[in-house]
Amino acid sequence: MERIKIFKLLNSEVPADQVVIKGWIRTRRDSKAFSFIEMNDGSCLRSIQVIADNTLENYQDIRKLATGSAVAVTGKMVESQGKGQKWEIRADRVDIISFAPESYPLQKKRHTDEFLRTIAHLRPRTNKYGAAFRIRSELAYAIHKFFRDRGFKYLHSPIITGSDCEGAGELFRVTTLDWDNLPKKEGKADTAADFFGQETNLTVSGQLSAEMFALALGDVYTFGPTFRAENSNTRRHVAEFWMVEPEMAFCDLAGNMDFAEEMIRYLTAYTMKECKEDLELFAKFVDKKLMSVLENIASSDYIRLPYREAVEILNKAGKKFEYAVDYGKDLQTEHEQYLTEHHFKKPVIVYDYPKTIKPFYMRLNDDNETVGAMDVLVPGIGEIIGGSQREERLEVLQSRMKETGIAEENYWWYLDSRRFGTVPHSGFGLGFERLIMLLTGIRNIRDVIPFPRTPGSIEF
Ligand code: 4AD
Numbered sequence: 001m002e003r004i005k006i007f008k009l010l011n012s013e014v015p016a017d018q019v020v021i022k023g024w025i026r027t028r029r030d031s032k033a034f035s036f037i038e039m040n041d042g043s044c045l046r047s048i049q050v051i052a053d054n055t056l057e058n059y060q061d062i063r064k065l066a067t068g069s070a071v072a073v074t075g076k077m078v079e080s081q082g083k084g085q086k087w088e089i090r091a092d093r094v095d096i097i098s099f100a101p102e103s104y105p106l107q108k109k110r111h112t113d114e115f116l117r118t119i120a121h122l123r124p125r126t127n128k129y130g131a132a133f134r135i136r137s138e139l140a141y142a143i144h145k146f147f148r149d150r151g152f153k154y155l156h157s158p159i160i161t162g163s164d165c166e167g168a169g170e171l172f173r174v175t176t177l178d179w180d181n182l183p184k185k186e187g188k189a190d191t192a193a194d195f196f197g198q199e200t201n202l203t204v205s206g207q208l209s210a211e212m213f214a215l216a217l218g219d220v221y222t223f224g225p226t227f228r229a230e231n232s233n234t235r236r237h238v239a240e241f242w243m244v245e246p247e248m249a250f251c252d253l254a255g256n257m258d259f260a261e262e263m264i265r266y267l268t269a270y271t272m273k274e275c276k277e278d279l280e281l282f283a284k285f286v287d288k289k290l291m292s293v294l295e296n297i298a299s300s301d302y303i304r305l306p307y308r309e310a311v312e313i314l315n316k317a318g319k320k321f322e323y324a325v326d327y328g329k330d331l332q333t334e335h336e337q338y339l340t341e342h343h344f345k346k347p348v349i350v351y352d353y354p355k356t357i358k359p360f361y362m363r364l365n366d367d368n369e370t371v372g373a374m375d376v377l378v379p380g381i382g383e384i385i386g387g388s389q390r391e392e393r394l395e396v397l398q399s400r401m402k403e404t405g406i407a408e409e410n411y412w413w414y415l416d417s418r419r420f421g422t423v424p425h426s427g428f429g430l431g432f433e434r435l436i437m438l439l440t441g442i443r444n445i446r447d448v449i450p451f452p453r454t455p456g457s458i459e460f
């Protein structure tokens with residue numbers, strides 16, 4: 001007989017005389033005549049109760065089943081006496097697949113996030129992390145659906161790259177050179193002898209590829225892993241994270257902001273509708289205000305604020321920030337949070353940043369001083385999206401590259417796109433982990449990615 005997932009079983013309207021479920025034991029309680037077994041198979045948050053009678057032939061073994069053991073149960077669906085649950089199973093047989101001994105680390109009901117981070121390979125078996133990673137999976141689907149419904153094409157941009165999109169130099173080197181015996185040329189590593197005949201790195205963003213494809217397919221997006229060797233040990237940075245990057249031809253900065261807002265609103269509403277049960281866990285145990293936060297993000301109009309005005313607000317805040325606020329300096333997390341959490345109490349899109357703190361590809365404004373950049377800031381997190389209108393004018397782009405010390409010969413292909421049928425275009429990058437943090441109320445980015453990679457720490 002084919003097994004039925006617990007999710008499907010619990011949602012069925014009519015009982016079945018015989019079903020097979022397979023999963024892991026959460027708890028076992030014994031009485032004289034039978035044992036109650038709470039079983040979970042990961043298909044949903046809820047577990048199902050199994051009643052195993054002492055007349056079952058292997059009942060002595062069933063009484064040895066501890067938390068974490070794997071079993072297959074064949075039995076009859078009966079209406080549950082307990083509240084909050086429609087069905088339970090009266091077992092005809094309990095086949096033991098494997099035992100988990102007492103050394104199984106997840107014995108208690110609650111563990112700290114810090115402890116669970118040390119066993120990232122087991123934590124998805126807890127209610128909280130199971131819920132977080134089910135939401136992560138649903139959101140990935142929702143992202144593809146959002147784009148597909150709007151006629152976007154999905155682009156697989158390369159992971160190994162020869163260029164530094166953000167120009168910030170936070171790159172992980174990719175090489176097959178022998179580090180113990182490095183071939184050298186003029187005192188430096190001889191990159192010509194490396195696998196690709198030049199220096200290569202893991203990508204920090206798929207944007208430059210996406211631009212090339214937007215100028216061919218119109219509207220495209222990438223959704224893949226990106227890598228940054230930033231040495232920042234904060235609760236919102238990891239070295240390997242996933243980014244969603246739409247790129248739209250014939251779209252200006254205002255259109256870009258409209259689209260970013262539409263996307264966050266859509267994904268929030270989608271999660272509230274499709275992940276109700278898992279979200280309730282977070283609203284109950286992680287952030288009591290979660291539902292009103294999500295309501296606000298799904299339905300409010302986002303503030304649009306030029307960088308210059310953001311600096312003025314921060315200077316008038318009468319608050320002592322750790323980092324001083326000055327026109328021409330990048331906003332720090334504390335500034336972003338002040339704006340979105342305290343001042344406006346809703347998402348804020350800051351735009352038109354000084355060109356000196358932004359990458360070469362952003363479109364220069366008529367003031368010659370700011371660029372058409374935009375960052376979306378949200379409560380609890382700060383920056384969740386960074387994007388811009390791109391510089392489509394060849395000469396302006398070339399002079400910006402000169403100013404920022406970027407060699408044209410490495411970007412000849414990028415410049416080609418401005419030579420042949422260039423058009424105004426825009427795009428942005430949404431940090432997928434930061435989105436999950438926003439929607440679950442989880443405060444540490446290490447807890448929304450299956451196996452976090454941070455400075456000095458990597459589990460297999
Ligand atoms: O603002 P960023 O650096 O923008 C870009 O990379 C552009 N090329 C995107 C584009 O226009 N196509 O990064 C975009 C987002 C940030 O807003 C943040 O949410 C996330 O990526 N991000 C990180 N998330 C986790 N850990 C890190 N170290 C991150 N760095 C950026």
Ligand code: MG
Nearest residue numbers: 375383385386
């Ligand atoms: Mg940014």
